[in-house]
Amino acid sequence: MKSLNIIGGGLSGLGLANGLLSAGIPVTVTEAGHYPRHRVCGEFLTSLREDTLEGLGITECFSESVRHQSTAWYRRGKKIRSYKLPEPAIGISRYTLDKCMVSVIREKGGRVIEGVREPISPKEGTLFATGRIPTHKGKIGLKGHWSSLQTEEDLELHLGKGAYVGLSAVEEGFVNVCGLFSRIAQGEFPCPVERFYATLKLHDLEHLTGRLESGQYRELSFCSVTGLDYSRKSNLGIGDHNRQIPPFTGNGMTIALESAQRIMPYAVKYAMEELDWKGFQDKSQSTLHNHYKQRYLQARLAHPFLLNPVLQRFTAIIARAGFLPFKTLYHLTHS
Ligand SMILES: Cc1cc2nc3c(=O)[nH]c(=O)nc-3n(C[C@H](O)[C@H](O)[C@H](O)COP(=O)(O)OP(=O)(O)OC[C@H]3O[C@@H](n4cnc5c(N)ncnc54)[C@H](O)[C@@H]3O)c2cc1C
Numbered sequence: 001m002k003s004l005n006i007i008g009g010g011l012s013g014l015g016l017a018n019g020l021l022s023a024g025i026p027v028t029v030t031e032a033g034h035y036p037r038h039r040v041c042g043e044f045l046t047s048l049r050e051d052t053l054e055g056l057g058i059t060e061c062f063s064e065s066v067r068h069q070s071t072a073w074y075r076r077g078k079k080i081r082s083y084k085l086p087e088p089a090i091g092i093s094r095y096t097l098d099k100c101m102v103s104v105i106r107e108k109g110g111r112v113i114e115g116v117r118e119p120i121s122p123k124e125g126t127l128f129a130t131g132r133i134p135t136h137k138g139k140i141g142l143k144g145h146w147s148s149l150q151t152e153e154d155l156e157l158h159l160g161k162g163a164y165v166g167l168s169a170v171e172e173g174f175v176n177v178c179g180l181f182s183r184i185a186q187g188e189f190p191c192p193v194e195r196f197y198a199t200l201k202l203h204d205l206e207h208l209t210g211r212l213e214s215g216q217y218r219e220l221s222f223c224s225v226t227g228l229d230y231s232r233k234s235n236l237g238i239g240d241h242n243r244q245i246p247p248f249t250g251n252g253m254t255i256a257l258e259s260a261q262r263i264m265p266y267a268v269k270y271a272m273e274e275l276d277w278k279g280f281q282d283k284s285q286s287t288l289h290n291h292y293k294q295r296y297l298q299a300r301l302a303h304p305f306l307l308n309p310v311l312q313r314f315t316a317i318i319a320r321a322g323f324l325p326f327k328t329l330y331h332l333t334h335s
Contacts, residue, residue: 012239013129015260068154128237134227149215163203
């Protein structure tokens with residue numbers, strides 16, 4: 001039986017490794033960073049099915065997660081409207097989730113090599129799950145955890161000037177505060193959180209600063225990522241490396257795990273020598289393309305309504321008037 005090497009130990013790489021090991025296929029994951037660590041992510045999972053978790057053998061990693069039922073939207077501090085989510089969502093931090101998925105891989109006899117950045121050069125038996133392809137332009141993602149912070153609904157979505165920020169609970173009483181911004185505050189700051197506050201202010205979201213200051217910041221939870229460009233695609237590998245979907249108008253965490261489940265049968269066939277490497281790649285890519293092409297398109301069309309000031313205003317007006325088809329938009333962008 002052939003083994004597989006997975007480069008990148010985020011959700012898609014760890015998900016696939018877990019699934020393959022459950023099917024008896026030997027796997028090595030090589031990850032540039034170390035576990036556990038905080039990641040820039042809204043940590044809000046929608047439309048994730050039980051059978052995906054069971055198929056990948058990672059159900060236990062969601063034992064500490066919380067369930068979400070509702071959302072409230074705000075624009076520049078003023079409430080727009082509350083909505084009930086069409087289906088419950090899941091809240092769990094990447095710190096806990098990635099850590100658990102790595103330990104399950106090791107328990108199943110798989111290898112996870114940490115702290116090694118591999119070159120992205122195609123090789124038989126090596127699959128890329130290395131996340132976004134960074135660019136010099138693109139958006140900036142910032143996130144941190146706070147405790148002693150109440151949210152009005154399970155997910156608060158705050159629209160700012162060229163930015164949006166989500167607040168939602170994860171395990172152990174923490175609230176994840178994560179946003180997508182057009183730029184980051186420049187200058188010297190005594191600590192990263194002060195830069196976060198200054199960036200909120202820069203995007204007309206300073207009303208959030210007071211709330212965050214009244215809560216308790218979780219040490220070392222602040223992280224940032226730059227060069228988020230949602231128009232790039234590689235059509236190779238899985239997860240964000242294949243293609244990124246903008247947060248809130250798409251569910252990248254679920255797509256990362258689902259993609260692992262969808263390509264698993266071909267990876268198993270490759271390992272059993274029933275399919276050659278090219279056959280595996282062709283089948284995987286056409287499966288992912290067929291399943292998600294519509295979703296990427298809808299997400300890209302919907303995303304400007306959260307970021308562009310004129311479209312944001314339009315969104316707020318029709319939502320306040322009760323004409324926003326929230327349920328339909330949710331289904332178009334999440335399932
Ligand atoms: C601001 C923001 C908010 C988001 N909020 C949500 C949300 O609420 N819900 C949701 O569903 N999705 C959300 N997403 C999207 C979600 O985070 C991603 O879609 C998901 O993490 C993709 O998983 P992945 O495994 O493909 O990539 P990643 O999780 O990014 O993992 C890639 C891994 O590869 C490693 N790596 C990279 N290069 C190399 C190399 N050369 N060698 C070795 N290792 C390497 C990296 O260190 C990383 O660990 C959000 C994204 C952003 C930016």
